[in-house]
Protein backbone atom coordinates (compact mmCIF):
# COMPACT_ATOMS: atom_id res chain seq x y z
CA UNK A 1 0.00 0.00 0.00
CA UNK A 2 1.05 3.59 -0.52
CA UNK A 3 -0.42 6.13 1.91
CA UNK A 4 -0.05 9.82 1.27
CA UNK A 5 -1.06 12.98 3.12
CA UNK A 6 -1.62 16.06 0.97
CA UNK A 7 -0.98 18.90 3.35
CA UNK A 8 -1.25 22.69 3.21
CA UNK A 9 -3.32 25.69 4.29
CA UNK A 10 -6.93 26.24 3.14
CA UNK A 11 -6.91 27.05 -0.56
CA UNK A 12 -3.44 25.64 -1.22
CA UNK A 13 -4.75 23.24 -3.87
CA UNK A 14 -5.27 20.03 -1.86
CA UNK A 15 -8.68 19.25 -3.32
CA UNK A 16 -7.60 20.27 -6.82
CA UNK A 17 -4.47 18.12 -6.83
CA UNK A 18 -6.10 15.19 -5.01
CA UNK A 19 -8.48 14.59 -7.91
CA UNK A 20 -5.56 14.21 -10.29
CA UNK A 21 -3.39 12.17 -7.94
CA UNK A 22 -6.08 9.56 -7.25
CA UNK A 23 -6.65 9.20 -10.99
CA UNK A 24 -2.95 8.60 -11.64
CA UNK A 25 -2.16 6.33 -8.68
CA UNK A 26 -5.48 4.58 -7.99
CA UNK A 27 -5.55 5.67 -4.36
CA UNK A 28 -8.73 5.97 -2.30
CA UNK A 29 -9.43 9.68 -1.69
CA UNK A 30 -10.39 10.57 1.88
CA UNK A 31 -11.22 14.26 2.27
CA UNK A 32 -12.57 15.16 5.70
CA UNK A 33 -13.90 18.43 4.25
CA UNK A 34 -15.93 16.52 1.63
CA UNK A 35 -17.12 13.97 4.20
CA UNK A 36 -18.26 16.76 6.54
CA UNK A 37 -20.04 18.67 3.75
CA UNK A 38 -21.84 15.45 2.79
CA UNK A 39 -23.00 15.01 6.42
CA UNK A 40 -24.25 18.62 6.39
CA UNK A 41 -26.09 18.12 3.08
CA UNK A 42 -27.82 15.04 4.53
CA UNK A 43 -28.66 16.96 7.73
CA UNK A 44 -27.25 14.22 9.98
CA UNK A 45 -26.57 14.86 13.69
CA UNK A 46 -22.84 14.85 12.93
CA UNK A 47 -23.37 17.37 10.11
CA UNK A 48 -25.41 19.66 12.32
CA UNK A 49 -22.68 19.58 14.96
CA UNK A 50 -19.94 20.26 12.39
CA UNK A 51 -21.69 23.10 10.53
CA UNK A 52 -21.30 25.73 13.24
CA UNK A 53 -17.56 25.14 13.51
CA UNK A 54 -17.06 25.21 9.74
CA UNK A 55 -19.13 28.38 9.27
CA UNK A 56 -16.92 30.15 11.82
CA UNK A 57 -13.73 28.93 10.12
CA UNK A 58 -12.86 26.75 13.14
CA UNK A 59 -11.77 23.14 13.17
CA UNK A 60 -14.39 20.48 13.89
CA UNK A 61 -13.61 18.54 17.14
CA UNK A 62 -10.98 15.82 16.78
CA UNK A 63 -13.26 13.00 17.99
CA UNK A 64 -15.73 13.69 15.16
CA UNK A 65 -13.22 13.60 12.31
CA UNK A 66 -11.18 10.72 13.74
CA UNK A 67 -14.40 8.66 13.95
CA UNK A 68 -15.18 9.46 10.31
CA UNK A 69 -11.72 8.38 9.16
CA UNK A 70 -11.86 5.17 11.24
CA UNK A 71 -15.13 4.21 9.49
CA UNK A 72 -13.73 5.11 6.07
CA UNK A 73 -10.69 2.87 6.63
CA UNK A 74 -12.94 0.02 7.81
CA UNK A 75 -15.19 0.45 4.78
CA UNK A 76 -12.34 0.23 2.25
CA UNK A 77 -10.40 -2.97 3.06
CA UNK A 78 -9.50 -3.48 -0.63
CA UNK A 79 -7.84 -0.05 -1.14
CA UNK A 80 -4.37 0.01 -2.73
CA UNK A 81 -3.58 2.99 -0.55
CA UNK A 82 -5.14 6.20 0.73
CA UNK A 83 -4.76 9.85 -0.11
CA UNK A 84 -5.62 11.84 3.01
CA UNK A 85 -6.77 15.35 2.01
CA UNK A 86 -7.36 17.90 4.76
CA UNK A 87 -6.66 15.27 7.44
CA UNK A 88 -4.89 15.18 9.86
CA UNK A 89 -5.25 18.83 10.93
CA UNK A 90 -4.07 18.60 14.56
CA UNK A 91 -1.33 16.72 16.41
CA UNK A 92 -4.00 14.52 18.05
CA UNK A 93 -5.43 13.63 14.64
CA UNK A 94 -1.91 12.73 13.40
CA UNK A 95 -1.33 10.41 16.34
CA UNK A 96 -4.76 8.83 15.90
CA UNK A 97 -4.12 8.26 12.20
CA UNK A 98 -0.74 6.65 12.87
CA UNK A 99 -2.40 4.31 15.41
CA UNK A 100 -5.26 3.40 13.03
CA UNK A 101 -2.77 2.59 10.26
CA UNK A 102 -0.48 0.67 12.64
CA UNK A 103 -3.42 -1.58 13.60
CA UNK A 104 -3.52 -2.48 9.88
CA UNK A 105 0.29 -2.86 9.73
CA UNK A 106 0.43 0.24 7.56
CA UNK A 107 1.97 3.72 7.85
CA UNK A 108 2.13 7.07 6.09
CA UNK A 109 4.72 6.95 3.30
CA UNK A 110 4.98 10.66 2.58
CA UNK A 111 3.48 14.04 3.48
CA UNK A 112 3.45 16.44 0.53
CA UNK A 113 3.14 19.99 1.85
CA UNK A 114 1.91 22.66 -0.57
CA UNK A 115 3.37 26.11 0.07
CA UNK A 116 1.33 29.17 -0.94
CA UNK A 117 1.45 32.78 0.32
CA UNK A 118 -1.44 34.07 2.46
CA UNK A 119 -2.53 36.72 -0.05
CA UNK A 120 -2.77 34.10 -2.81
CA UNK A 121 -4.81 31.82 -0.50
CA UNK A 122 -7.30 34.59 0.29
CA UNK A 123 -7.59 35.49 -3.39
CA UNK A 124 -8.25 31.87 -4.43
CA UNK A 125 -10.85 31.22 -1.73
CA UNK A 126 -12.77 34.47 -2.34
CA UNK A 127 -12.76 33.56 -6.02
CA UNK A 128 -14.06 30.05 -5.29
CA UNK A 129 -16.71 31.62 -3.05
CA UNK A 130 -18.23 33.33 -6.09
CA UNK A 131 -19.43 29.94 -7.37
CA UNK A 132 -18.93 27.23 -4.71
CA UNK A 133 -21.92 28.03 -2.53
CA UNK A 134 -19.62 27.38 0.44
CA UNK A 135 -20.49 29.63 3.37
CA UNK A 136 -16.87 29.50 4.60
CA UNK A 137 -15.54 30.96 1.31
CA UNK A 138 -17.54 34.19 0.98
CA UNK A 139 -16.25 36.29 3.85
CA UNK A 140 -12.61 37.42 4.06
CA UNK A 141 -12.72 37.47 7.88
CA UNK A 142 -13.75 33.79 7.98
CA UNK A 143 -11.09 32.89 5.42
CA UNK A 144 -8.41 34.60 7.51
CA UNK A 145 -9.73 32.78 10.62
CA UNK A 146 -9.26 29.46 8.78
CA UNK A 147 -5.70 30.42 7.88
CA UNK A 148 -5.06 31.38 11.53
CA UNK A 149 -6.42 28.00 12.71
CA UNK A 150 -3.98 26.41 10.28
CA UNK A 151 -1.01 28.29 11.78
CA UNK A 152 -2.16 27.66 15.37
CA UNK A 153 -3.11 23.98 15.15
CA UNK A 154 -2.40 22.41 11.79
CA UNK A 155 1.25 23.31 11.24
CA UNK A 156 1.94 20.91 14.17
CA UNK A 157 1.03 18.07 11.81
CA UNK A 158 4.06 18.83 9.62
CA UNK A 159 6.26 19.01 12.72
CA UNK A 160 4.95 15.59 13.79
CA UNK A 161 5.84 13.90 10.48
CA UNK A 162 9.07 15.87 10.03
CA UNK A 163 10.59 13.95 12.97
CA UNK A 164 10.20 10.78 10.87
CA UNK A 165 11.67 12.45 7.74
CA UNK A 166 8.38 12.14 5.87
CA UNK A 167 7.63 15.77 4.89
CA UNK A 168 8.43 17.17 1.46
CA UNK A 169 7.64 20.82 0.67
CA UNK A 170 6.32 21.55 -2.81
CA UNK A 171 5.70 25.02 -4.24
CA UNK A 172 1.92 25.38 -4.59
CA UNK A 173 1.93 28.43 -6.86
CA UNK A 174 2.09 28.16 -10.62
CA UNK A 175 -0.05 26.18 -13.02
CA UNK A 176 -2.10 23.23 -11.76
CA UNK A 177 -0.25 21.01 -14.27
CA UNK A 178 3.22 22.04 -13.12
CA UNK A 179 2.33 21.55 -9.45
CA UNK A 180 0.85 18.14 -10.27
CA UNK A 181 4.06 17.05 -12.02
CA UNK A 182 6.16 18.24 -9.05
CA UNK A 183 3.97 16.21 -6.66
CA UNK A 184 4.20 13.12 -8.90
CA UNK A 185 8.00 13.41 -9.03
CA UNK A 186 8.14 13.27 -5.22
CA UNK A 187 5.76 10.29 -5.11
CA UNK A 188 7.86 8.40 -7.68
CA UNK A 189 10.99 8.96 -5.55
CA UNK A 190 9.26 7.56 -2.46
CA UNK A 191 7.77 4.62 -4.31
CA UNK A 192 11.20 3.71 -5.67
CA UNK A 193 12.85 4.00 -2.23
Ligand code: B4P
Pocket residue numbers: 008009010011012013014015016017032033034036053054055057058059060061065085086087088089093124125127128136146172173174175176179
Ligand atom coordinates in the same frame (compact mmCIF):
# COMPACT_ATOMS: atom_id res chain seq x y z
P1 B4P B 1 -11.49 21.54 3.41
O1 B4P B 1 -12.63 21.01 2.69
O2 B4P B 1 -10.35 20.63 3.69
O3 B4P B 1 -11.12 22.73 2.47
P2 B4P B 1 -10.04 23.78 2.19
O4 B4P B 1 -8.88 23.65 3.11
O5 B4P B 1 -10.78 25.04 2.15
O6 B4P B 1 -9.64 23.62 0.69
P3 B4P B 1 -8.61 22.94 -0.27
O7 B4P B 1 -7.21 23.24 0.17
O8 B4P B 1 -8.92 21.51 -0.50
O9 B4P B 1 -9.03 23.74 -1.60
P4 B4P B 1 -8.23 23.90 -2.89
O10 B4P B 1 -6.96 24.54 -2.41
O11 B4P B 1 -8.11 22.69 -3.71
O12 B4P B 1 -11.91 22.19 4.84
C1 B4P B 1 -13.05 22.97 5.05
C2 B4P B 1 -13.39 23.07 6.54
O13 B4P B 1 -13.80 21.75 7.04
C3 B4P B 1 -12.27 23.47 7.51
O14 B4P B 1 -12.14 24.89 7.61
C4 B4P B 1 -12.75 22.83 8.84
O15 B4P B 1 -13.75 23.62 9.48
C5 B4P B 1 -13.39 21.54 8.41
N1 B4P B 1 -12.48 20.39 8.46
C6 B4P B 1 -12.08 19.64 7.37
N2 B4P B 1 -11.23 18.67 7.75
C7 B4P B 1 -11.07 18.79 9.10
C8 B4P B 1 -10.27 18.09 10.07
N3 B4P B 1 -9.46 17.09 9.73
N4 B4P B 1 -10.35 18.49 11.38
C9 B4P B 1 -11.15 19.51 11.74
N5 B4P B 1 -11.91 20.22 10.87
C10 B4P B 1 -11.88 19.88 9.56
O16 B4P B 1 -8.97 24.98 -3.74
C11 B4P B 1 -9.03 26.35 -3.43
C12 B4P B 1 -9.21 27.17 -4.69
O17 B4P B 1 -7.94 27.39 -5.30
C13 B4P B 1 -10.09 26.53 -5.76
O18 B4P B 1 -10.97 27.48 -6.26
C14 B4P B 1 -9.10 26.08 -6.83
O19 B4P B 1 -9.64 26.09 -8.13
C15 B4P B 1 -8.00 27.11 -6.68
N6 B4P B 1 -6.69 26.61 -7.10
C16 B4P B 1 -6.16 25.39 -6.81
N7 B4P B 1 -4.92 25.29 -7.34
C17 B4P B 1 -4.65 26.50 -7.94
C18 B4P B 1 -3.51 27.04 -8.68
N8 B4P B 1 -2.41 26.32 -8.88
N9 B4P B 1 -3.59 28.30 -9.12
C19 B4P B 1 -4.71 29.05 -8.93
N10 B4P B 1 -5.82 28.60 -8.27
C20 B4P B 1 -5.78 27.33 -7.78
